[in-house]
Amino acid sequence: MSRPEGETLLELRGLRTYFPLHSGPLRRLSGWLKAVDDVSFAIRRGETFGLVGESGCGKTTLGRSILRLERPQAGEILFEGEDILAAGGTRLTTIRRDIQAIFQDTHGSLDPRMNLRSLIGEGLAIQGVGRAERDARVEQLIEVVGLRREHLDRYAHEFSGGQRQRIGIARALATRPKFIVADEPVSALDLSVQSQVLNLLSDLQKEFGLTYLFIAHDLSVVEYLSDRVGVMYLGRLVELASAEDLYADPRMPYTQALLSAVPGSERMTGRPRILLTGDVPSPITPPSGCPFRTRCWMARDICASARPELREVEPNHWAACHFADEARAKAA
Amino acid sequence: MSAAPAEPLLRVEDLHTHFRARGGVVKAVNGISFDLAPGASLGIVGESGSGKSVTSLSIMGLIEPPGQIVAGRVMFRGRDIAGLDERQIRAIRGRHICLVFQDPMTALNPVYTVGTQVIEALRAHQALSAQAALERTVSLLRMVGIPSPERRVHEYPHRMSGGMRQRVMLAMALANEPELLILDEPTTALDVTIQAQILDLVRDLRQRVNTAVLLITHDIGVVQELCEQVVVMYGGRIMETGSVTQVTDEPKHPYTRALLASMPSRVRRGQRLNTIGGAVPNPLHMPPGCPFRPRCPQAHDACATDPGPRDPGDGRMVACWLYEARR
Numbered sequence: 001m002s003r004p005e006g007e008t009l010l011e012l013r014g015l016r017t018y019f020p021l022h023s024g025p026l027r028r029l030s031g032w033l034k035a036v037d038d039v040s041f042a043i044r045r046g047e048t049f050g051l052v053g054e055s056g057c058g059k060t061t062l063g064r065s066i067l068r069l070e071r072p073q074a075g076e077i078l079f080e081g082e083d084i085l086a087a088g089g090t091r092l093t094t095i096r097r098d099i100q101a102i103f104q105d106t107h108g109s110l111d112p113r114m115n116l117r118s119l120i121g122e123g124l125a126i127q128g129v130g131r132a133e134r135d136a137r138v139e140q141l142i143e144v145v146g147l148r149r150e151h152l153d154r155y156a157h158e159f160s161g162g163q164r165q166r167i168g169i170a171r172a173l174a175t176r177p178k179f180i181v182a183d184e185p186v187s188a189l190d191l192s193v194q195s196q197v198l199n200l201l202s203d204l205q206k207e208f209g210l211t212y213l214f215i216a217h218d219l220s221v222v223e224y225l226s227d228r229v230g231v232m233y234l235g236r237l238v239e240l241a242s243a244e245d246l247y248a249d250p251r252m253p254y255t256q257a258l259l260s261a262v263p264g265s266e267r268m269t270g271r272p273r274i275l276l277t278g279d280v281p282s283p284i285t286p287p288s289g290c291p292f293r294t295r296c297w298m299a300r301d302i303c304a305s306a307r308p309e310l311r312e313v314e315p316n317h318w319a320a321c322h323f324a325d326e327a328r329a330k331a332a
Numbered sequence: 333m334s335a336a337p338a339e340p341l342l343r344v345e346d347l348h349t350h351f352r353a354r355g356g357v358v359k360a361v362n363g364i365s366f367d368l369a370p371g372a373s374l375g376i377v378g379e380s381g382s383g384k385s386v387t388s389l390s391i392m393g394l395i396e397p398p399g400q401i402v403a404g405r406v407m408f409r410g411r412d413i414a415g416l417d418e419r420q421i422r423a424i425r426g427r428h429i430c431l432v433f434q435d436p437m438t439a440l441n442p443v444y445t446v447g448t449q450v451i452e453a454l455r456a457h458q459a460l461s462a463q464a465a466l467e468r469t470v471s472l473l474r475m476v477g478i479p480s481p482e483r484r485v486h487e488y489p490h491r492m493s494g495g496m497r498q499r500v501m502l503a504m505a506l507a508n509e510p511e512l513l514i515l516d517e518p519t520t521a522l523d524v525t526i527q528a529q530i531l532d533l534v535r536d537l538r539q540r541v542n543t544a545v546l547l548i549t550h551d552i553g554v555v556q557e558l559c560e561q562v563v564v565m566y567g568g569r570i571m572e573t574g575s576v577t578q579v580t581d582e583p584k585h586p587y588t589r590a591l592l593a594s595m596p597s598r599v600r601r602g603q604r605l606n607t608i609g610g611a612v613p614n615p616l617h618m619p620p621g622c623p624f625r626p627r628c629p630q631a632h633d634a635c636a637t638d639p640g641p642r643d644p645g646d647g648r649m650v651a652c653w654l655y656e657a658r659r
Contacts, residue, residue, distance in 0.1 A: 054523035160611050190379035190550070190612075195594035195605035202604075219524065224596035224605070243601065261528035263553030268597065275532055276525045278479075279493045 006044035008078075009211050010066070010179055015039045015075035017058075017065045021284060033284050035061035036072070037235035040310075043179075048205065048212040050226030050243065052219060052258070056283055057232040059215045063181045066213065067101050079179070097127055100172040104184035106164035110156040116142065116167060117152040123175045141170040144207075146200060162193035169200065173208070183215045198225060219262050223247050231255045234283055234291035237310060241317040251319040253327050254292045290321070298323050339410060340367040341511055341544050342391070347404035347414075349383075349390045352397075358615040360386040360399070362568035362623075365641075370511065373538070373545040375555030375576065378565035379591075381612050384548045387565070388514050390414070391546070392431050393421035409511070427457040430505035432498070434517035439501060440489040446473075446500045447485035453504045472503040475540075477533055495526035502533065509541050515558075516548040531557045552592070556580060564588050567613065567623025570641075574648025584650045587624045622651070630654060 017036040020029055036058045043049045051059045064070045066077055068084065076083045084095050100123070103109045110119055118125075120141055121134045129137070139149055145166040156164055165185060172180055182201070186194040198221065204210060216222050222229055222243075229246045231239040231254065239252040250256045257274040259265065266273055276295045281287055287294050293303040302322055313324045321327060349361040361383040368374050378384040389395050391406050393416060406414040413424060425431075433439045441449060450469040454460055460468065466485070473481035476499040489497055498518065505513055515534070519527035535558065538545060547558055555562050555576055562579050564572045564587065572585040583589045592598060593606030610627045619625055621636040628635070634653040644655040 054525065162611065191591055192379060192594050192608035193611070195596070196607045198596065199605055199607060217524070218596075220595070220597035224599065224601055257525055261524045262597075263527070263531070263551060264556045264597070265553075267556065273528060273532075275528060277529075279495060279526065280523075 006046055008042040009045040009080065010213075011040075011042040011076075011078040012062075012066075013040050013076040013078065015062070015065060015072055015077065017061050017070050017072040031284060034235045034286065035070075035283065036065060037286075038075075039232075039235075039237045040075075041230060041237060041240055043211060043213060044227075045178075045211055046205075046209055047227040048214050048225050050222035050229040051213060051215045051232060052217065052222050052229060053232035054217065054258075054280060056234075056280060058235040058283075059232050060183055062232070063101075063183050063213060063215050067099065067181055093127070097123075097175040098178045100175060100177040100180050102165075102168050102172050102180060102182040102185045104188055106156065106161065106168050106188075110164060110167060110171075112155060112157055115153050115155055116147075116170075119156065119167060120152075120170045120174055123171065127175060137174060138170075141173055144173065144204070145170045146196075160193075161189055162196060165189065165197050166200065169197075169204070173204065176208070177210070179211045179213070181213045181215070184217070185214075186221060187216060187218060194221070201225065219259060231258065234280065234286050236291055236320065238292065238320045239318065240310065241314075241319075245314070245317050249314075249317075249328065251313050251317065251324040251327055252292075252321045253296050253298055253323075255319075256327065257295075298327060340407075341370040341372075341409060342368040342546070343405075343407040344387070344391065345405040345407065347387070347390060347406065348402045349386050349395055349399060350402050351399045353616065356616045359568050359618060360615070361390060362618070363404070364563075364565070364568075364570050365404075366563055366570065366573060368512070368544055368546060371538075371542045371544050372561065373547065373559040374561045374563060375547040375549060375559035376563045376565060377549055377552055377555050379550060379612065381567070381615060382565040383568040384550075384565050385516055388431065388516050388546065388548045392425055392429060392514065393418075394431075426453060426510075427508045428510050429512045429514065430508070430510040431514045431516065432501045432505050432518050434520045440497060442489055445486050445488055446492070450485075450500070450504050450507055453507045457508045468507075469503075472507055473500070475506075475537070476500070476503045477529075478503075493526075494522050495529060498522065498530055499533065502530075502537065506537060506541060506543070510543055512546065513543045514546045514548070517550070518547070519554060520549070520551070527554075534558060552580060552595070553597075564591075567618055568615075569623055570649070570651060571624065572648065572650050572652075574646075578646065578648055584644050584648070584655065585624075585652050586628050586630050586654070590627075590629075622653075 015036055016038055018032040018034050021031045021033055023030040053059045061070055065072050077085055087095055117138055121138045124134045142149055147166055186197050214225055226243045229243050230237050233254050239255045250259055257276050260271055260274045278295055281294055288304055289307050290303040293299040308320045308322045310318045310320045313319045345365050347361055347364050351358040351360055376384045390401055401414050405412045447469050451465045454465050470481045470485055478484050478499050519530050559576055562576045563570055566587050571587045583592050590606055590608045599605055608627050613626055621638050625631045625635040639651050639653045641649045641651055642655040642657045644650050
């Protein structure tokens with residue numbers, strides 16, 4: 001499925017999504033939480049772009065910015081060449097049809113008062129699709145995601161977690177989207193059910209030519225599903241490569257530590273574990289220079305004074321580290 | 333010391349823990365048995381509803397109505413602790429058996445400093461002066477890797493990160509040097525780099541205080557990191573037990589095989605993941621015989637009766653008719 005030189009479907013340019021912080025009795029603006037801080041990358045048509053990182057790294061905010069659920073402070077999000085942040089009117093309606101979402105929490109994202117027919121057809125109703133056409137589409141979709149037509153008159157709470165995730169997927173597919181932001185779609189599921197949903201996502205991608213932004217903290221799930229993978233740390237994109245290259249030859253020390261921390265990874269990859277000391281710093285007061293320098297075993301003076309930009313360390317392999325070449329020698 | 337085989341520290345014998353529910357009885361733990369030797373480590377792995385957490389709560393005497401241990405024994409150091417009253421079990425819990433839960437935020441009391449809580453755990457079982465208890469607490473916090481423990485001892489739990497709180501829980505659990513430490517999903521709520529720190533800490537502490545570990549988790553990778561032996565549970569029963577290497581390298585039970593084959597880390601990109609058809613059966617209507625039967629690709633008529641533990645000839649136990657009973 002991977003198309004290494006495929007055409008760009010969605011591109012982020014210098015995206016910054018900040019949250020204002022208020023303090024004191026007058027709730028004065030006292031600073032900014034830079035959840036997404038100057039992130040740029042492109043997602044190609046038909047690929048699965050995996051986005052990994054630990055809690056607070058900004059991966060969810062990045063996804064929500066694309067869905068226009070957050071309002072970025074600066075930057076552009078180009079979808080098929082047009083900035084969706086500047087879009088309005090009919091263009092916005094089309095974008096809402098083309099970009100859909102699948103979330104982790106099906107309890108929170110599926111209205112308990114709507115039956116499956118209304119849940120799955122809701123997007124179509126908003127788009128103004130007539131009743132008959134809507135019903136036909138919903139009946140087709142329920143089978144596409146592996147549920148049955150007789151389920152359509154039932155409610156989400158009557159289904160198991162895996163089935164609810166299928167309902168969420170049918171809902172996302174209703175408007176025939178081109179691009180889906182999937183934020184931790186399988187992390188609440190048991191292993192045996194998780195694999196069913198992952199297979200379904202692969203099948204649907206082939207069948208409908210979908211492009212995924214797959215956001216997850218589970219590194220093995222991301223490796224399995226993604227064509228290319230981006231790693232975020234404290235709001236910044238710190239490494240980007242094909243899944244093969246990133247997992248075989250991580251060049252940013254943080255990525256190396258992250259991959260080595262996966263339980264059982266020493267046995268599987270033969271690479272020694274890198275134990276990081278301390279916690280992720282607060283995103284409110286991130287370190288100067290490289291955000292990872294406070295936990296990095298390779299950090300030197302330059303890491304505090306100069307922020308390493310994402311640079312191409314190998315063809316199509318980008319890393320934000322002053323010492324990406326040394327980091328490789330160290331890991332080998 | 334005689335040459336006789338060491339008596340297990342913990343022996344769970346045909347344990348049945350049931351919950352009365354609307355519409356019937358949920359047999360959450362339905363006849364399980366296993367041993368844990370002093371200083372050894374055993375992982376219980378299973379998906380939701382397998383009964384793994386109810387097993388740990390049963391051992392700790394924390395089953396409350398409508399739940400009840402209806403049959404079986406929990407032998408700890410040769411004594412059945414399943415039938416003890418609350419006062420008797422309290423003398424064991426926190427002193428000889430300690431439990432660390434998944435979520436340290438709810439396990440720690442938000443209105444007391446972490447120091448106060450560790451001191452309370454210490455003084456509940458040991459006669460210590462206030463000064464001695466404080467000193468011991470600081471050294472415990474240092475042992476679990478909390479930086480500047482003299483200062484952090486006076487902090488409240490909400491001021492600490494998830495990883496730090498889990499370190500405090502471990503300090504509390506180890507305060508009285510228990511013979512058995514039960515870890516119930518200890519790292520599930522943590523990020524992967526913090527999880528690696530905590531698992532490393534538990535390994536290190538085990539060597540220093542020689543406590544036995546019973547680890548409850550859904551993550552086979554975590555079992556591989558910490559344990560020598562593993563029990564695989566499904567539908568309230570044990571499907572397979574053996575050494576971690578045996579079970580993960582060459583699973584025998586069809587359930588274990590299917591479970592491992594559905595792990596993305598074990599499959600190459602582009603290949604399809606194995607799936608287990610259907611879902612875990614309704615706990616109110618568990619099928620008779622093997623609970624995995626309705627989803628098992630190799631099920632046959634015999635499976636309607638319980639296969640019981642069977643030895644495939646390499647020292648492990650598999651509850652499946654595919655293997656001949658020996659001995």
